[in-house]
Amino acid sequence: MLRSPLADVHIPAVTIYDYLFSELDETTLDAVAIVDGTTGAETTYRQLVAQIGLFAGALAARGIAVGDRVGVLCPNVPAFATVFHGILRAGATATTINSLYTPDEIANQLDDAGAEWLVTVSPLLAGAKAAAAQRGIADDHLIVLDGADGHPSLRDLLGEGHPAPDVTFDPATHLAVLPYSSGTTGRPKGVMLTHRNLVANVAQCRPLLDVDHTDRVLAVLPFFHIYGMTVLLNFALRQRAGLVTMPRFDLPEFLRIIAEHRTTWVFVAPPIAVALAKHPVVDQYDLSAVKVIFSGAAPLDGALAAAVATRLGCEVVQGYGMTETSPAVNLIPAGRPEIDKSSIGPLVPNTEARIVDPETGADLAVPAEGDSAAGELWVRGPQVMVGYLNRPDATAEMLDADGWLHTGDIATVSADGMFRIVDRLKELIKYKGYQVAPAVLEAVLLEHPLVADAAVIGANDDDGQEVPKAFVVPQKDAALTAEDVMTFVAARVAPHEKVRQVEFIDAIPKSASGKILRKDLRMRDRG
Template sequence: MAHSPHPEVSVPDVSVYDYLFGGLGDADLDEVALIDGTSGAATTYRQLVGQVGLVAGALAARGVGVDDVVGILCPNVPAFAAVFHGILRAGATATTINSLYTPDEIVKQLTDAGSRWLFTVSPLLPGAKAAADRLGIPDEQLVVLDGAEGHPSLRDLLGEGRPAPDVSFDPATHMAVLPYSSGTTGIPKGVMLTHRNLVANVEQSRAVIGLEHGDRVLAVLPFFHIYGMTVLLNYALKCGATLVTMPRFDLQEFLRVISEHRATWVFIAPPIAVALAKHPLVDQYDLSSVQVVFSGAAPLDGALADLVARRLGCVVCQGYGMTETSPVTHAIPRERTDLDRSSIGFLLPNTEARIVDVDSGADVDVPADGQSAPGELLIRGPQVMHGYLHNPEATAAMLDPDGWLHTGDIATVTADGIYRIVDRLKELIKYKGYQVAPAVLEAVLLAHPKIADAAVIGVLDEDGQEVPKAFIVPQAGAELDAQAVMDYVAGEVSPYEKVRVVEFIDAIPKSSSGKILRKDLRAREATQA
């Protein structure tokens, strides 16, 4: 068992609202909390706190309180912050919904969460309305933030001028949010995260990541995902930073917003790193304000990170976590420029970890030099979820009686406490008895100058044996054939790791948080078989 090398932090026993906003002084309140990257409209901390209270008051007047769950189907706009924290301020639980969900998927999440309220925006209203109608949610409980006939708007709620209610609950046990796991390896499950889980993870992150008061943070990663929710919406606000919101990722708009609003921190997922490293459009914008690019949600290759750092003249860091850990468990501190960028850095304060052999379950020994043998990463700490909603079997499979959460990720660790993620346990390819990690091959492929993006899965050959197959998105105008790709990889990896099949496609399917959707690639294989 390993402990964090960082000193422990004290976790306040307070609600998320009190933790983020309770200690703000007059000078803090007059600073800018949020900027709409599209329009440039600014919201001060004073305005945000006022809106949060008014949303809470309007909800309380409608009977929404400690026993209720409220859905949010909304892209990254400043109003999201007011609604999200207004729900928590009212004592209710927020369940955040992927903006790309179909009505069927919205229905499933709201049903499982037990939500009878939904906040959305007019572009997403058709799907939200279809789901609400199927669930019998009345129009007055489907709030359209920017307004739609027959539905209350955010302006309506704020205009009522109702004071925030006095609510009482135990932050250690009361559920603040109910995000749903990505579903890339199974059916989405409601992850029960308490006020203490979220407060703890922000406090842990403050001790390591290095964001500072006055920084300008680009918020393109979705707030509905735990990464955006904790690291942007909560951590950045706690630091007194300014969030510059983007409702969706578009490379040209992304570069414009960074340049015009002088963003100092850019939180990304690895697919954005590929664009920053390789796309010619990057050279057309002044990105000199960027001091740190911080990647999470999926493994970032060290060579790719170095390309981004050199091109932008900034520090590139990587962190690790999952929805079930609120999410951050590891991070490379900003000042540790000596660390390999492909690592996920050190354990956060108050966090323990084990690496266990996949077959035997025994703890893997940490060597005096070099990296340990790979094994499944287990985590224990105050950021670990209380379990999956309505799913004791899945909870028991994920979280053991001693509080160890089984991440399903294969990791190594050095004697210095530096961790690396090798791959997902369920995504390892078994080639003639050898374990082949898709992420390793993807990193090799992405280093090829003619490859824009890549993904690897295991497929069956004519003998029914699993072999690595690469899906390749070539750079625009590049001439590349399958044999050239296989020859290139063969020159970079061990014989058993070679790519055996190549298919060229237009785009790699990915989740909103940047994870490769291997299940979609497997489904593609099944239809072609």
């Protein structure tokens, strides 16, 4: 068993709201908490705390109580922080929803989470309204933050002046959030994360990420995703930094916001790193304020990290985590040039790990020098989820009786405690940081009348980034093209779930039990 080389940190037994905001004093209350990157509008910590309390009070006045579930379908705008923490302050549980989801996908999550309320914004109202109708959520339970006829608005709710309710629950067991993840395989499942999980992971990040009140942190990675939720929305606020929001990625706008707001820490996923390394428009902006580019959500190639660092004159580091671990498990600290930037760094504090042979279940030894043999990474710590909502079977597959979470990622560890992800045991595809479950796409492909069989894996594009690739067995004598396949799928899934590559094949390799042998397909793809 391996432990973090860093000293354990204290994890207070408080709610995430109390952990983030209870220690604010007069010197920090009037500091800027959030900046709308698009408009430049600023919200101070004093204003944010007041808004959170009023939103919680308005929810309580409408009967929302401890344990109720509220859906949040909202891009990165300052109001997200008010809504998210207002829901949690009221004792309810927030289920954050991908802004790119189709109405059916939104409705499925609302239904699975048991949400009776939904919060959105007018640009997403059409999909939200269709999903709410499927779920049976009435118009007065569909809050439209920027206003829409027949729906409560944020201005309406804050204007009512209800104080935050006095609620009591155990932070160690009470669910704060229900983000959805495919885990190692299958359709998305509700990940049960408690207040303690969220508090723990912010506390675990603090010794490694040198962010403070003098920093401006760019938040382009979505708050609905656990990476944005913990490492941006919660961590940056706990460090009293100024959080600069961006509702969607657009490269010139991204660069303009960095330049104009002098952001010092920029959290990205690898596709944004590719643009920073290669796109000519980058040279048109003054990015000199950037101290650190931090990449997560998918593996970052060491050569790409070096190219970004050289071009921007900053440090580039990365980390590793999962929705099921709140998310941070490993982080490369800034200011450690000796650490190989293609690694994922050391374990965060209070975290244990094992490298396990997938065939034998035996722990692999850490050598006196160099790297260990490759095995499945298992982790244990206070950031690990309670389990999957209403899915004891899936929980048991992922989380064993001793609290070890089986990540499905193949890793090595060096003698000095640096981890490296080298392959994937699990089936999940990471496209631009978003999770894509092959089983979902395979089900869609099999709906096509000219498709006899299909399988989906992650394959690399020209930039070395993972994309969904379909192996398709056509019906006999079918006139089917790759473009036909991609168009069919695109009409039925969210944009990040589209099939990006297609290869026709005579038969899908399967085990005797009928399980798709994706390892064989990955070997075929690599040639």
